[in-house]
Amino acid sequence: MGTKVSWNFDNLLMGNVGKPLGLTEEAFSGALPQAQRAHEDLMQRRERGDLPFYDLPKRGEIVAEILEYSAEVRRRFTDVVILGIGGSSLGPAALQTALGRNPDNAESGPALHFPDNVDPFEFDALLGILDLENTLFNVVTKSGGTPETVAQYLIVRERLEHKLGDRYREHLVFTTDPQKGQLRQLASEEDIRTFSIDSGVGGRFSILTPVGLLPAALGGLDVKGLCEGAAFAAEEGTNGNISDNPAYRFALSLCLLRDNRGVGTVVMMPYCNRLLGMADWFRQLWAESLGKKIDLAGEEIFWGQTPEKALGATDQHSMVQLYMEGPFDKVICFLEVEDHGVDVVIPRIYPQKPDLNFWGGHTLSELITAEKHATEEALLQAGRPSMTALFPRVDAYSVGHFLMTLEIATVFAGSFLGINPLDQPGVELGKVLTKKRLSG
Numbered sequence: 232m233g234t235k236v237s238w239n240f241d242n243l244l245m246g247n248v249g250k251p252l253g254l255t256e257e258a259f260s261g262a263l264p265q266a267q268r269a270h271e272d273l274m275q276r277r278e279r280g281d282l283p284f285y286d287l288p289k290r291g292e293i294v295a296e297i298l299e300y301s302a303e304v305r306r307r308f309t310d311v312v313i314l315g316i317g318g319s320s321l322g323p324a325a326l327q328t329a330l331g332r333n334p335d336n337a338e339s340g341p342a343l344h345f346p347d348n349v350d351p352f353e354f355d356a357l358l359g360i361l362d363l364e365n366t367l368f369n370v371v372t373k374s375g376g377t378p379e380t381v382a383q384y385l386i387v388r389e390r391l392e393h394k395l396g397d398r399y400r401e402h403l404v405f406t407t408d409p410q411k412g413q414l415r416q417l418a419s420e421e422d423i424r425t426f427s428i429d430s431g432v433g434g435r436f437s438i439l440t441p442v443g444l445l446p447a448a449l450g451g452l453d454v455k456g457l458c459e460g461a462a463f464a465a466e467e468g469t470n471g472n473i474s475d476n477p478a479y480r481f482a483l484s485l486c487l488l489r490d491n492r493g494v495g496t497v498v499m500m501p502y503c504n505r506l507l508g509m510a511d512w513f514r515q516l517w518a519e520s521l522g523k524k525i526d527l528a529g530e531e532i533f534w535g536q537t538p539e540k541a542l543g544a545t546d547q548h549s550m551v552q553l554y555m556e557g558p559f560d561k562v563i564c565f566l567e568v569e570d571h572g573v574d575v576v577i578p579r580i581y582p583q584k585p586d587l588n589f590w591g592g593h594t595l596s597e598l599i600t601a602e603k604h605a606t607e608e609a610l611l612q613a614g615r616p617s618m619t620a621l622f623p624r625v626d627a628y629s630v631g632h633f634l635m636t637l638e639i640a641t642v643f644a645g646s647f648l649g650i651n652p653l654d655q656p657g658v659e660l661g662k663v664l665t666k667k668r669l670s671g
């Protein structure tokens with residue numbers, strides 16, 4: 232079994248961080264009745280089947296199908312390109328960044344590429360280095376009509392057919408809605424292998440559907456471990472006792488900081504490069520789910536809390552000055568790793584120079600951990616709240632545990648605030664106007 236993530240919220244409390252941002256026990260106890268209602272609401276909606284993301288980790292048959300398909304593909308192709316954007320790219324890319332280079336990862340297979348954006352220079356450069364004979368394209372779009380993904384697909388489809396003739400379809404696999412959309416239609420018309428994204432699971436909650444699991448399997452990641460960690464989080468996340476439920480505690484703390492203390496920004500700051508993709512994934516989840524003009528009652532609320540990302544220790548030399556001395560409007564969510572899997576000893580090569588010799592004998596792991604603790608302590612002394620998610624190791628189980636915890640936190644925050652976290656009306660207008668600009 233893998234390792235679980237543990238959370239520490241102590242540095243959010245008034246008794247530790249003090250004024251002006253510390254949260255009081257009264258603030259928590261005052262919010263408990265509303266939090267309890269939010270919990271009951273989620274449990275009822277889950278029971279009715281309206282929140283299927285909770286139950287995704289337990290579907291062994293999909294995992295088996297994905298593993299069977301990917302075993303064959305991993306032998307056959309040298310490169311796999313994931314064509315998707317937003318929730319159809321951030322999650323799978325984050326998994327690859329976190330776990331793709333783990334020493335316990337399966338034997339080497341194809342290289343994965345996530346172009347994501349429609350940057351012409353980058354996309355052309357990627358197509359320029361690929362040998363289409365040995366490349367598989369996984370086209371991922373729930374709606375089947377997202378402009379960026381459709382455009383990339385059309386470019387790729389033409390080049391594949393030009394080079395491979397009718398064999399082009401062997402180089403495509405679609406991940407899309409089980410019934411609706413243009414991609415689903417093409418799949419049946421052109422006989423292209425397709426995996427379904429469960430109905431009722433939107434882009435940013437789809438990491439445990441084939442959207443995330445297929446690229447994970449193609450990259451040789453431990454898909455079963457990922458699902459086991461997420462299943463554990465789904466179990467833990469249904470505990471109605473807020474203090475024993477890290478997802479609820481995380482969400483409630485951020486909502487109270489926002490509404491009672493004016494904390495409009497949450498910065499996710501891993502002290503581990505492999506976890507930076509998790510911060511990208513979280514930014515979309517928290518921003519797109521909770522940044523809303525209208526609440527469930529139809530009242531204008533303009534709610535939102537801006538999720539940012541920073542990298543420790545790198546951003547100690549960039550952003551931390553602002554976090555320490557700028558406006559009192561931020562909370563930091565540190566991601567700390569206990570065991571990085573490898574370590575590097577700093578040598579003692581200048582015994583006669585005490586300032587240099589001081590570092591010798593320590594390791595990079597000790598250094599990055601000391602830097603995290605020092606920054607946390609400095610922020611605390613400056614009255615700046617923070618919390619920590621501690622990963623014993625960056626493995627599939629801990630990553631699955633972490634992802635599901637934050638998905639539950641997001642729907643809980645939505646319910647607590649009376650916001651629909653599953654829609655994104657604010658992105659529609661841009662799509663309509665893009666099409667208008669290209670027409671005629």
Ligand code: PA5
Pocket residue numbers: 316317318319371372373374375376377380433434435436519655
């Ligand atoms: O979370 C969401 O719903 C969005 O970010 C979508 O994932 C994104 O717009 C891509 O949509 P689709 O998968 O339909 O191409």
